[in-house]
Amino acid sequence: MFHARHSYNRSTGRIESTMQVALFIIFGLLAVAGALNLLFQHHPINSALSLIVVMMSLAVLYFSLGAEFLAAAQVIVYSGAVMVLFVFVIMLLNAGEEQHTRGSRMAYIAGIPGTAAIFCMLTFLFLKNRGVFGATHLSDSLSGATSNITQVSHQLFTSLLLPFEATSILILVAILGAVVLARKES
């Protein structure tokens, strides 16, 4: 178990249970609204800003699932670093409204039913097996005084040390690749 169990009285648990349902509904709807806004906006900067909304609400959902470290990393890495990079590139290239062409109408006709089919299949599978998945046990994730950073870092720095070090090489290669690719040809 990665959460310290805490004894808590029943009323606190009920309040927390309601709170987790409320958090899920509010931020789940916010995430879906942001994703739909990404889909329907024509200007890339609007899409980027709505993607930031999606990532921030996902960070709250991670927090409610007891993944505090990932919630912080989501805000710092995704909403912070990656999206700032996206916004920089959009402004650097002065990206304007996208024009619709014949190809995109084809994508509408073929893509929407395919996407709906994938979504229906996934939802059917999840709902069919929902008894297996169970429910969240929130008492130890929201009220737990200890965080799961200890467990994550213990795994990362002992049994997964080699993959962890390999990611540093990956990032180094990515930096070099980005510099080489974006360099002005002389």
Place this chain on the structure above:
Amino acid sequence: MVPIAWYLILAAVLFSIGIAAFLIKRNVITIFMSIELMLNAVNLTFVAFAHMWGQVSGQIFVFFVMVVAAAEAAVGLAIIIALFRVRQTLNIDQVNLLKD
């Protein structure tokens, strides 16, 4: 008590919207953003399953996915800048050198 299936369905919704945006959008930067959206949806399922099993392995998966996504974003955006320099456009319908 939120059923884990709800989180999975939310992730499926986000993933499907990501696929739809990937297919419909014509701007190469927006297409790249929809890939990030799909990565985030999969991360949500990882965290939900990690919670379900009470183990941190799923969260470590998400950590590595984040690292790879950050590297991918840096390289991908550099490729987009190089592409813009050559073709002067971000519309993928006009990037058709291999097709002609």
